[in-house]
Amino acid sequence: MIEEGKALFLQIAEQIEDQILDRSLEEEAKAPSTNELAAFYRINPATAAKGVAMLTDKGVLYKRRGIGMFIATGAREALLTERRAVFADRYIDPLLAEARALGLGADDLAALLRERAAAASTTIEGNPA
Amino acid sequence: MTAVIEVHNLTKRYKTKNALDNVSLSIEGGAIYGLLGRNGAGKTTLMSILTAQNFESSGTVKVFGEHPYENAPVLSRICFVRESQKYPDDATPRHAFKAASLFFKNWNQEFAEQLIADFQLPMKQTIKKLSRGQLSAVGVIIGLASRAEITFFDEPYLGLDAVARQIFYDRLLDDYAEFPRTIILSSHLIDEVSNLIEHVVVIDDGQILVNEDTDSLRDRAVTVVGDAAAVDAWAGGREVLHSESLGRVRSVTVLGALSADERAEVTASGLDLAPVSLQQLIVRLTQKAGATNSAENQEVR
Numbered sequence: 155m156i157e158e159g160k161a162l163f164l165q166i167a168e169q170i171e172d173q174i175l176d177r178s179l180e181e182e183a184k185a186p187s188t189n190e191l192a193a194f195y196r197i198n199p200a201t202a203a204k205g206v207a208m209l210t211d212k213g214v215l216y217k218r219r220g221i222g223m224f225i226a227t228g229a230r231e232a233l234l235t236e237r238r239a240v241f242a243d244r245y246i247d248p249l250l251a252e253a254r255a256l257g258l259g260a261d262d263l264a265a266l267l268r269e270r271a272a273a274a275s276t277t278i279e280g281n282p283a
Numbered sequence: 284m285t286a287v288i289e290v291h292n293l294t295k296r297y298k299t300k301n302a303l304d305n306v307s308l309s310i311e312g313g314a315i316y317g318l319l320g321r322n323g324a325g326k327t328t329l330m331s332i333l334t335a336q337n338f339e340s341s342g343t344v345k346v347f348g349e350h351p352y353e354n355a356p357v358l359s360r361i362c363f364v365r366e367s368q369k370y371p372d373d374a375t376p377r378h379a380f381k382a383a384s385l386f387f388k389n390w391n392q393e394f395a396e397q398l399i400a401d402f403q404l405p406m407k408q409t410i411k412k413l414s415r416g417q418l419s420a421v422g423v424i425i426g427l428a429s430r431a432e433i434t435f436f437d438e439p440y441l442g443l444d445a446v447a448r449q450i451f452y453d454r455l456l457d458d459y460a461e462f463p464r465t466i467i468l469s470s471h472l473i474d475e476v477s478n479l480i481e482h483v484v485v486i487d488d489g490q491i492l493v494n495e496d497t498d499s500l501r502d503r504a505v506t507v508v509g510d511a512a513a514v515d516a517w518a519g520g521r522e523v524l525h526s527e528s529l530g531r532v533r534s535v536t537v538l539g540a541l542s543a544d545e546r547a548e549v550t551a552s553g554l555d556l557a558p559v560s561l562q563q564l565i566v567r568l569t570q571k572a573g574a575t576n577s578a579e580n581q582e583v584r
Contacts, residue, residue: 160558161498162478189460196452197478198315199460201498243547251550 162197166205169195171214171233174225181230185215185223287312287433287465288333293342295328295489302328304489305342312433312465315455317480317497319473319565324486326469327366330435334363346433362387362431364422366438370410376421377406380428387429394458395428401450415442423451427458433465440472448472452479473562483561487569488576497561504564505541508534509554517554524567536567 157165170186173179186194191202206223209215214229253263288310295303303325310316320326331337332344335351335358344350351357370379376399384390399406402420405413410421423439440448456479459466470476483500485493493500504524507514511533518526522538536559541549549556559567 157558161501163498192456192460193453195478196456198481198497199456199463200314200481201478204498247547248550251553255553 162201163204163208166191166195166197166202167208170205170209171237174214174230175233175237177230179225181225181227183225184221185209185225187222285312286310287347289343289345289348290329290333291343293329293332293344294340295325295332295337296340301489303332303339306486306489306491308484308491308494310465310467313463314481315459315466315468315479317473317476317483318467318469318486319471319483320486320492321569322471325489326486327437329486330363330437330467330469334358334361334435336363359386359388360432361435362426362429362433363435364426364437364439366441368418368422370421372409372411374410375407376404376410376413376424379410379421379425383425383429387431389430389462391428391430394430395424398424398427398454401454402447416444416447417442419443420447427451427454430458430462430464433467435467435469437469438471439468440470448475452476455479473565474560477561483565485565485568487572492568492572493565500561500564502540502558504536504538504559504567506534506536506557506559507549507554508532508557509552513552513554517549517552524564524571536563 170179174181179185185206188199188202188206191197191205192199195202206215210217210223213226214233215223216226217223249263250260253259258266286309288308290306290308293303293306293308294301306325306329318326318330328337332339333346333351335353338352347357347360349357351361380395380399384392384395398420402417402424404417404420404424410418413421419439419442423436423443426434426436426439440451443451452475455466468476468480477497480497483493483495483497484491507517509532511528511531514533514535518535518537523535524538525536527534534557541556546556
């Protein structure tokens, strides 16, 4: 869950973002408190607080005085835009690098992608058309 | 200043060896600190002097702004859990906790009872007859339940199994979150405590080698793996902490955080990047300091 070599507070922020993206945390729902995060990830509360502060600065979370932190309306949309902007860098470039090493061209990759996507959608629907 | 501990030019000399060599250190407080280093590096000596169980040879030591020696107001606010605490022969854990409850004004008996149950500590046996792990548990319980403003844990886990150590870490985090205070944790098990500590102090050979926030240390070094020639070309001009080879493959650990562009460049040139854990980083830094010291000593000879 926690990996090495990357600032812990960034990882905590990303995990909260992931939960907003997959809707396990809905907009206007209460975000986990720093103490809850600290206990769950077994990290220092100050580190958890730093991750939460980062998301507050970004406008993903906001504070209701005396109650706690909440997910801002529009947070999911903003995160989608942000993640899509870095998607190619994070996932496509390493994919291309590995494909090149194996002698696979862009067309081969495209064909593979379509094949796998078709297989995945059949599995999910459970009802091949 | 708000620092709870201030040490300037502290030296502790034993006959021929300096256990602490001109150490200066300021600890702000209100955080969990990791005091790390090899055996004999000077960790216990430093903690003993800060708690008035040992004396400095020279330098100034201030805890809560005052020298701790025979200073009851200061000492009542500090708890030092020693690695091998001695108790009277006929003392049972109950006696030890009773004494601690009289001494520490923030002592919480309810918390102590909970910890006794957590660690399944036999209360009627004499401490002398307890196992090594149970003896450590007595220290851990006193350290946690005393809720002192500064608590030193000197390798508190000796003999504690993995389950008991996890109980210690979990209870420490829980209680610290509820009652923030200054915790100074000395440990060899760096991987186990790296996520708990906010600030790292590394002592090596009587000197402070690292004194930094854990987060800023975390991406301080990186390991690059790949074809030896390509790795060497990339690592040229960088500060290399460690290097090893397997056939034509070389793995080099370098100091210095990489920017996103530099990372992309490394990957584009067919090299692999691997993160360096806090434990690996500290091991490499300590080894490097050791190598530099022995090189200097040889030059002198």
